[in-house]
Amino acid sequence: MHYLRQNRRRSLTVRLCRWGFLAAFLLAWEVAAEWEWIDSFIFSQPSRIVRTYLSMGQNDLGYHIRVTVGETLAGFLLGAAAGVLLAILLWWSPFVARVSEPYLVVLNSLPKIALGPVIIILAGAGTRAIVFMALAISLVVTVLEMLSGFRDTDPGALRMARTFGATKGQIFRKVVLPYNIPTLFDSLKVNIGLSLVGVIAGEFLVSRAGLGYLIVYGGQVFRMDLVMASVIILAVVAALLYESVALAQKLIGKRFGQGS
Amino acid sequence: MAVLSVEGVRKAYQTPQGETVALQNISFSMEKGDFYSLVGPSGCGKSTLLSIIAGTLSPTAGRVQVAGETVSGPCPHIGYMLQQDNLLEWRTVRQNVLFGLEIRRRLTPQMKERADRLLETYGLAEFADRRPSQLSGGMRQRVALIRTLAVEPDILLLDEAFSALDYQTRLAVTEDVYRIIRQEQVTALMVTHDIPESICMGDKVLILSGRPAVVREELPIRFDLSERSPLLCRSCPEFGSYFNHIWKELGMYEAHESARSLCEEGGPLGGEGALPAAESTP
Ligand SMILES: Nc1ncnc2c1ncn2[C@@H]1O[C@H](COP(=O)(O)OP(=O)(O)O)[C@@H](O)[C@H]1O
Ligand SMILES: [Mg+2]
Numbered sequence: 001m002h003y004l005r006q007n008r009r010r011s012l013t014v015r016l017c018r019w020g021f022l023a024a025f026l027l028a029w030e031v032a033a034e035w036e037w038i039d040s041f042i043f044s045q046p047s048r049i050v051r052t053y054l055s056m057g058q059n060d061l062g063y064h065i066r067v068t069v070g071e072t073l074a075g076f077l078l079g080a081a082a083g084v085l086l087a088i089l090l091w092w093s094p095f096v097a098r099v100s101e102p103y104l105v106v107l108n109s110l111p112k113i114a115l116g117p118v119i120i121i122l123a124g125a126g127t128r129a130i131v132f133m134a135l136a137i138s139l140v141v142t143v144l145e146m147l148s149g150f151r152d153t154d155p156g157a158l159r160m161a162r163t164f165g166a167t168k169g170q171i172f173r174k175v176v177l178p179y180n181i182p183t184l185f186d187s188l189k190v191n192i193g194l195s196l197v198g199v200i201a202g203e204f205l206v207s208r209a210g211l212g213y214l215i216v217y218g219g220q221v222f223r224m225d226l227v228m229a230s231v232i233i234l235a236v237v238a239a240l241l242y243e244s245v246a247l248a249q250k251l252i253g254k255r256f257g258q259g260s
Numbered sequence: 261m262a263v264l265s266v267e268g269v270r271k272a273y274q275t276p277q278g279e280t281v282a283l284q285n286i287s288f289s290m291e292k293g294d295f296y297s298l299v300g301p302s303g304c305g306k307s308t309l310l311s312i313i314a315g316t317l318s319p320t321a322g323r324v325q326v327a328g329e330t331v332s333g334p335c336p337h338i339g340y341m342l343q344q345d346n347l348l349e350w351r352t353v354r355q356n357v358l359f360g361l362e363i364r365r366r367l368t369p370q371m372k373e374r375a376d377r378l379l380e381t382y383g384l385a386e387f388a389d390r391r392p393s394q395l396s397g398g399m400r401q402r403v404a405l406i407r408t409l410a411v412e413p414d415i416l417l418l419d420e421a422f423s424a425l426d427y428q429t430r431l432a433v434t435e436d437v438y439r440i441i442r443q444e445q446v447t448a449l450m451v452t453h454d455i456p457e458s459i460c461m462g463d464k465v466l467i468l469s470g471r472p473a474v475v476r477e478e479l480p481i482r483f484d485l486s487e488r489s490p491l492l493c494r495s496c497p498e499f500g501s502y503f504n505h506i507w508k509e510l511g512m513y514e515a516h517e518s519a520r521s522l523c524e525e526g527g528p529l530g531g532e533g534a535l536p537a538a539e540s541t542p
Contacts (some may be wrong), residue, residue, distance in 0.1 A: 160346035164363040164411065165334030174362065178350045215447060256350045 044228040052225040061233070066211040068199055069237060072128060074078060075134020076195040082135065083142025090143070091150040091176070092168070108144060110216040112137045113201045120205060130202030130210075137198035145190075149183030150176050181256035185249040194239045200234070210235070261328060263447050264313065264415050265289035268322035271308050272439060282308045285474035286322070290415070291424055295441065296446045297458035297514030299506060300520055306451045309473075310417045313449070315380060336364060339446075341412030341421045347392035347405035354379065354388040360411040375410045382406060382440055398429040398436075404435055411423045416441065418450040422457070434490050455510070460490035460501045465510045477509060 020225040026046050026190035032038045040048065053061065090097040115136060153176045161171050203212025211234045218226030271283040282305035290296060300306050311317035313324050315335040325330040326338065339360075347356045355377045361367045379385050382402055392400055401422065408416065420434050421437075422430045438461055452458050458465050459481055467477045483496045493499060 012499075081382055126460065140268070155344070156342070156346045157348060160344075162334075162341060163314065163334065163340035163342065164360040166363045175348070176358070181350070192266045 011061055040234075041222075042224060044224040047079070047216040048225045049229045049232065051228045052223075054256075056229070057228075064214055064230075065233060065237065068196075068203070068212065068234075070197045071130045071202070071210065072134060072195045072241065075133045076138065076192055079135040079138035079195060080142060080226060082189060083139050083187075084146055084184070084190075086143045087138075087146035087150060088172070088193055090147050091172070097147070104144060107138045112198070114200065116205050122128070127205055128141065128167075130199055133202035133205075134198030137201075138194040141194065142187050142191060145187040146180065146183060148182040149187075153179045178256060181252070185245070185252075188245050188251070189242065192237065192245050196234075196238055196241065202237050206224065262289040262325075263292045263327055264449070265310075266313065266322070267325070269309070269312055269319045269324065270321040271305065271312060271317070272320045277301060282409060282471040283312075284474045285321075286291070286473065286475055288466060288475055288478065290447055290449065292414075292447055294367075295461060295463050296450070297462030297465045298449060298451045298468065299453065299455065299458045299465060299510065300334055300473060301470045302453060304473045306473075307419055310340070310419050310451060311384070313415075314340050320515040325366060339408035339416045339540045341404060341416065341418045341519045343407050343424050345392075345400040347400055347403060348406075352389050352391060353523070354383060356392060357407045358402060359408050360407055364374065364411055366387075366411065369408070374412075375406070378406045378409060378468045381443075382436070395426050398433045401425060401433050402436055402440075405440060409446065411442070414447060416446045416448040418448065418452075418521050420451055423453065431491065432482075438490050445450050450487060455503055455506050456499075457490075457495060458506065459499060460493040463503075465506060467506060479505065 005032065029043075030046045033043065033048075035039035112133070116133065119132050119136065120129045123132045157175050157179065158171060161175050161221050166174070199210070200212040202217075203210040204216050207213050207216055212232040215227050215234075218224065220229060266286055268285040270281070273280040286309060288296075290510055290532060293340065298306055298309070300307055308317065312319050313326075313331070313335075315324075315331040315333050315338070318332070320485060326335055347353075348359065351359070354375070357379060358367060361371050361375070376385070376388070379388050384399065384406065386393060387399065392403070395403065404421075422433055425433055432456060450461060452461075462481055463482060465479045466475055468474070469476045469477060476502075479502070481502060483493050483498055485492055485496065
């Protein structure tokens with residue numbers, strides 16, 4: 001009882017300190033800019049950022065957020081689906097897996113952003129290129145992670161399934177796949193962030209709409225308030241996207257726990 | 261007619277280092293309802309033999325017949341129980357029990373009902389909707405047995421099915437499993453490295469030689485008991501002589517290894533043999 005109470009008090013303190021730190025930081029920033037210790041033209045200022053939000057108009061801001069989130073989700077879902085399908089193919093056929101191994105290793109270490117210009121030429125300078133970028137960035141990681149998860153499936157469970165004469169398809173559906181639901185969610189949690197990186201990089205290059213576009217545009221016209229405002233929204237969007245995947249894991253993944 | 265007949269089975273494994281002959285020439289047969297124990301030095305090919313009988317491994321020579329049909333490929337008449345229970349954590353106990361039926365596409369309402377009845381009969385009904393991790397080791401092994409029995413096998417193969425359990429649990433589980441197998445009238449072939457267990461459970465103990473293995477002896481086990489149970493067998497006077505006999509036979513092949521394991525258990529007639537006897541003498 002005492003232990004529990006102590007524990008609760010400690011986590012309350014942690015939360016208070018977190019918010020306190022944020023408030024202190026914003027206050028210091030505001031004051032430093034106000035008293036001209038720092039150049040608010042370059043570093044911006046919390047009150048100016050708030051004013052930027054207000055002047056941007058709800059529609060405008062909402063539109064850019066929607067564009068970025070939409071592109072991220074599209075790239076994320078496509079990357080996850082394609083990645084899992086490819087991992088299934090490689091699990092199914094050890095021959096294909098062996099042939100493609102060196103290519104996967106190279107593709108995995110290649111910074112996908114370097115492919116940006118190529119992607120734009122192939123997919124056109126638009127939404128498609130941006131989604132493609134997000135997909136490219138998360139695809140190979142998903143394939144490798146899922147494949148290694150599939151291969152690490154408890155050999156005892158596989159043997160057990162074989163004693164009942166399970167076919168390869170049955171083994172996959174009834175043992176390997178459910179066993180790897182935790183792996184899938186771990187990989188999704190990483191991918192949602194990666195997709196966002198891909199989308200922002202794509203928007204930097206293509207520059208039509210979205211938070212990435214706002215940041216680049218703000219930088220070009222030297223409106224640091226706009227840049228800062230967009231970065232802060234981006235941080236919030238990233239956190240919300242990650243939390244939704246984490247929530248889905250809690251709801252669905254709990255059932256699967258640690259397969260063993 | 262024999263339910264199971266193993267005729268001149270030979271198995272040679274091809275490895276990069278050359279050929280390993282695991283089984284030389286194995287022949288025996290079982291009638292319906294028989295319970296045979298299979299003992300032999302470790303690495304002599306017991307698991308290999310069970311895999312061949314189950315049809316998941318093909319013999320280099322010879323053949324296996326189940327109910328008059330030659331086995332070629334995974335045999336639907338056979339249930340196979342492994343050392344680990346391998347229950348799937350994302351399934352409830354009931355869903356685990358139905359796993360084999362799903363795989364064999366026999367998930368009919370009647371079979372579901374039968375599985376529920378098995379859970380009921382063997383004291384697991386109230387745990388049917390729990391997760392395996394909420395069960396004790398002994399209960400988990402019982403669930404694994406019911407999963408195997410749910411597919412209505414004619415022959416049950418057990419490969420050191422209890423060796424992962426601690427000693428106390430093991431005694432209790434062998435008691436349960438023996439009762440279940442007898443009650444369901446399944447033909448059972450049980451591999452074990454535990455000599456007392458082989459005597460307590462089997463109608464006959466097949467003693468294999470070291471690799472390459474042949475059946476060295478088929479030792480019939482008879483106890484003067486009106487109703488046999490593994491624990492009671494341990495306290496019978498015949499138990500000791502059976503033990504010494506098997507011990508000697510095996511000792512020729514793995515004197516070193518058995519001696520080590522027996523020292524841990526407290527001598528041939530101490531430890532496993534004597535302990536339950538003291539408790540259950542009528
Ligand atoms: N897949 C395999 N490939 C090559 N050798 C094997 C294989 N499986 C088993 N063996 C060899 O065959 C022998 C018998 O193995 P096994 O049947 O597992 O013995 P046991 O169950 O009696 O301990 C061992 O020497 C083992 O090394
Ligand atoms: Mg073995």
